[in-house]
Amino acid sequence: MTPLIILLMLVLWQCALIGYTFSLAANAADEAAHKGAIAGGLRIGQCREAIEKHLPKAWRESVKKKSCYASSGLYKAEVELQVPILVPGILNWKYPVTGHAATPLEG
Structure with a gap:
C-alpha cells in the first residue's frame, strides 16, 4: 500500500507544479x-x-519565449514557460505552458 500512496503523492505534486507554472x-x-x-x-x-x-529563479531559467508588442490600442505580452518535473530547476517537461495578457496603451 505504501508504494501506491507515494506514487499518488508524486502525481499530486506534479499536478501542483503544472498549476503553479500556469499561474506564474x-x-x-x-x-x-x-x-x-505605461512605459x-x-x-x-x-x-x-x-x-x-x-x-x-527555476522558472526564469526555463523561459522558452517572451514577446511584447502593441496591437490595436493594446499592449500585449506572451510568456512561455517549461513545467518542471518533480523538482524545479533540474528537469523540465517538453510541453510548455503559455501565459497571455493585454493592457490598454497609456500615454
Missing part, C-alpha cells in the same frame, strides 16, 4: 503587459524586464 506564466504576462503599456519609449525593455522580475 499568466502573472508574468500580466505584469509585463502592464509595464509595457514611455522603452516599452519592450520594460516589458521583458517585468517578465524576468516576476518569475522565481
